[in-house]
Every structure is written in structure tokens, then in C-alpha cells.
Amino acid sequence: MNPTLHLTPHGHLQWAEEPDAMPLAEALSERLSAAFAQGTGRGLLHLGAAEATTALPQLWAFWRDFAVRYVTGLTATPEGGTIAIAAPDAVSLETLCLDAPPMKGAEYLSADTLLAFWSEIESALNICSRIPLPRPARRTASHRRSRPGRRGSSGRFSLVVPRHAG
Helix, strand or coil, X not given: CEEEEEECCCCCEEEEXXXXXXXXXXXXXXXXXXXXXXXXXXXXXXXXXXXXXXXXXXXXXXXXXXXXXXXXHHHCCCCCCCCCCCCCCHHHHHHHHHCCCCCCCHHHCCHHHHHHHHHHHHHHHHHHHHCCCCCCCXXXXXXXXXXXXXXXXCCCXXXXXXXXXX
């Protein structure tokens, strides 16, 4: 059985396993399964951030490319600035719907559905940003170096995009 995504009649993106779905590498499948187990927003955020350069089958690449739009807007947000990523306009969303690959439930894909997924990515990011990050170990005076123009951590959430071997 291979993982895939379906759209339900209610416009939900659902993880599924099917024998005829394009296979994914085991490690990739495990990462995606763990992310989507936390919700559609977390799964899409993972696709757009952590799997941005991963070679994926057409269906997964479609959803990744959608999520990359959000992550790209996020990376353009200045540090300490308010995170407000504008959703794609109606024409862009309709074009995405028309360009969607074959998938179960494709007839339920609409601009409104994509906007709902955009909001889910945003909610997932907001949840992640409220999770306290561990503080780094204190450095001794001999390890400190002066760095002009750089200040200590602001304590704000940073999105780290790990690189995974395809």
C-alpha cells in the first residue's frame, strides 16, 4: 500500500493508502505520515517547508507547490514583523484548480477549498510558533565572540527547513 491524498466531499484533504498510488521512499512516507497525522495544515506546512526540494510524484508535488507559496511569503516576513501572508488571488486559485493532477475527489477542489487549506497552514504555523523552543546552553565567556550588528535571539519562532536526501 502506498500513501496518497484524497479530497472528501466536504473539502477535507485526507491521508489514504492505496495499492495503485505512486510509491514514496519509506523515510519520506514516514515523515509525511507523521506530519499529516497532526492535521492537514501541519502536513501541508511540512510539504512546503521540509520537502520543498524533494522529488515527489505529481499529486504530492501539486500540494507541495501550493504550500511552498505560503512558505515563500513567510520567508519574506521581516524578523520580528507580523506574519500576514496574503492568500493567492482568485485567478491564481482557479488556475491551480484547473492544473490539479488526477486525484480522488478532484471534483471537490475549488478556490474556496484552497483558501481553507491556506488558513489551515496559517493555523498550523501559529500553533508551532506558540510552542516554547528549548533555550541553547549558556556559553562561557571564552566562547563568546563579538559580532557587530548582531544581537541575541529575539525568542521568536524560526522556521527551520531541514534538508533531506531524496
